[in-house]
Amino acid sequence: VVTLTIEVNGYTHQLEVAEHALLSDLLRDVLGLTGTHRGCDTAQCGACTVHLDGRAVKSCNVLAHQAAGRSVLTIEGLASATGGLHPMQQAFKDCHALQCGFCTPGMVMSALDILRCHSQPTTEIVRAELDGNFCRCTGYDSIVKAVLQASRQAQQ
């Protein structure tokens, strides 16, 4: 167990963390941020996606200590302080882009990373770039619509 400093959703923490702990372990089990979901735990399903220094990564495939000294954004850090949904969250709600909701935190974090790189993505780009996030409910159509809606709103 070694001390690390990490910024999560704007707050800096000093934590005692095992050297083999994953970033997903730190977020869920140490900080109680259970919005980051542990799905497959084998870096395939994307439910654990968070942003590390502004880039989407699978938190089950990053050691907590790899993230030491760096900045993490999770699904809990998106809504405003007064509880207003982030435009991407609102778009998911508007488009019925979730059913069971298990994949949703990872979908939203990946969707934001797509808009970081593609300001006006096409349907094809959104579909291709979401291929690291699995949804077993929606068939993806409504999720793609939500990402496109959020990108249109960001243009305005």
Add this chain to the structure above:
Amino acid sequence: MRSLNYSRPGSLSEVLQCLRDDPQAKVLAGGQTLLPALKLRLAAPSRLIDLQAIRELRGIAVTGQRLTVGALTSHAEVASNDQVRGFAPALAELAGSIGDRMVRNMGTIGGSVANNDPAADYPAALLGLNATIVTTSRRISAAEFFRDLYETALTGDELVKAVEFQAVKRAGYVKFKHPASRFALVGVFVAETEEGPRVAVTGAGSVVFRVPEYEHALAKSFHPEMIRGGAAKFGQLNSDMHASEEYRRSLIPEITRRALAHALQV
């Protein structure tokens, strides 16, 4: 995850000292292959030596006819970097096709080539573009570097520092992806270089390989029509739960033709 020790040295000399002191230690770049391997207990290093603080392993530079990509450069950086896209668009496109975007944000070119997965994409580009791997102790051609299944020319206390690419006239990469794993069942990188055409195949064999019969044919005309099924004799190919040896054998000429068509289009 099994317990292990983690360290993050600040200099390359410290990393090399760590490796000499503890031969059971492993270096950690992006970890996108190594961490899953640890979870599956395919590897059990005593210590992970994280390279992220080593600045000299980073950076992309073009000098004259040479592109240098630092070992810690992520696939996402290679895919989106303007210098790479201008110098070797096929390389940028290949990097943008690795895994998924979260893997591309973490995974590195140095980690990929040092791991030498038989179905990885980068080995095809390095062999196809006749790249040079610059290590902490020497310079190695791609042909000498990729030895066999997960085996490279690297010694125990030697690290990949960068990969150097020469300019080529045109190049293209197409892979036939397994739908679930997203790894290439067969991936073919074709390049028209000053020294003649090169065809490099990944995913099909235990290690990336060239196809001299195709290269001779393409020397006459760099065109998909020059590739005929049965024209090349391949050694033993991979056969696994994803595809039989025969299936891969029949994919190679077809994917080569698609890669050529793509190279001519771009």
